[in-house]
Structure formats: C-alpha cells, structure tokens
Amino acid sequence: MRKSNYITREGWDRLDKELKYLWKDERPRITRSVSEAAAQGDRSENAEYIYGKKRLREIDRRVRFLVKRTEDLTIVYYDPKQEGKVFFGAWVTLLNEDDKEVTYRVVGPDEWDVKTGEISIDSPMARALIGKKIDDEVVVQTPDGERVFDVIKIWYK
Numbered sequence: 001m002r003k004s005n006y007i008t009r010e011g012w013d014r015l016d017k018e019l020k021y022l023w024k025d026e027r028p029r030i031t032r033s034v035s036e037a038a039a040q041g042d043r044s045e046n047a048e049y050i051y052g053k054k055r056l057r058e059i060d061r062r063v064r065f066l067v068k069r070t071e072d073l074t075i076v077y078y079d080p081k082q083e084g085k086v087f088f089g090a091w092v093t094l095l096n097e098d099d100k101e102v103t104y105r106v107v108g109p110d111e112w113d114v115k116t117g118e119i120s121i122d123s124p125m126a127r128a129l130i131g132k133k134i135d136d137e138v139v140v141q142t143p144d145g146e147r148v149f150d151v152i153k154i155w156y157k
Helices: 009-038 047-072 124-129
Strands: 091-095 101-107 118-120 137-142 145-155
Touching: 009 047, 101 124, 118 124, 124 137
Parallel strands: 101 118
Antiparallel strands: 091 101, 091 145, 137 145
C-alpha cells in the first residue's frame, strides 16, 4: 500500500528540524571525527574511523530520504469547516467495547507515534474514523476481529 503524502504542520516541523540537525550539526561533527581518525594511520583496524564512515553513510541515507520525502509532502492545515467531524489532524476520543476511553490523533504516515496516540491516516482505524461525528459508531477490522467504538469527542488544536 502506498503512503499518503499528507502531514501536519507539527510533523513537517519535526522532519525539517531533523534534516537541519543531521546536515548542519551531526554530519560535520562526524566528518571531523573521521578525518581525525584517518590521520592516525592504519584505517583497517581503526574502530573510530570505521564507525564514523558507517555513521556518515547512515546520515547521508536519511538526509536523502528526508529531502525526497519533504518534496512530496503536502501540509494539511486546520479548516473551521471541519468542526464536528473527524478529518486529518483531528483528536478523537472513543469509547471501546469495555467502556474504556481511548484517544487518537489522525496524522500522516511520516509522523505517527502510538505512544502519543497519533495514528496514520493510512491505518484501518483512521480510515474508519474519517467523516464520523460525535455519537457515531465506528467498526474497525483488526487482526483479532471486528472492534466497535463510539465517538465521544472530536477536537482540533
């Protein structure tokens, strides 16, 4: 399945901050470290040199990915017309079958984080939530079977 090209402003800022840090701070620091290690002589047994070169490749790979990905992303801004319904960027509180509340935010695939309750727009849960209103029932197919939730709160920050 293809990833959506949507991102919140906060998600974009995090990716941009990571890209700038890698390119302007970490890469120059590691490059200096590798140069110093190379000046010490035999590179084949120099762990600092070998690790530094490996880390530079990792940084370069991540920088290439971030540059290419940010070119494809579209920042989705809040629109007051969205109030009362679940759309991209919404925080949603649901009541599950056990009468426990769970809260999620619908975000882009580059910014989801289960620990903070952020779920990808491409996930089955988010797809089931899009367009729902308070008091709507949401049915989600999970690996454990069908789960039913009630929408009890929707808000945008």
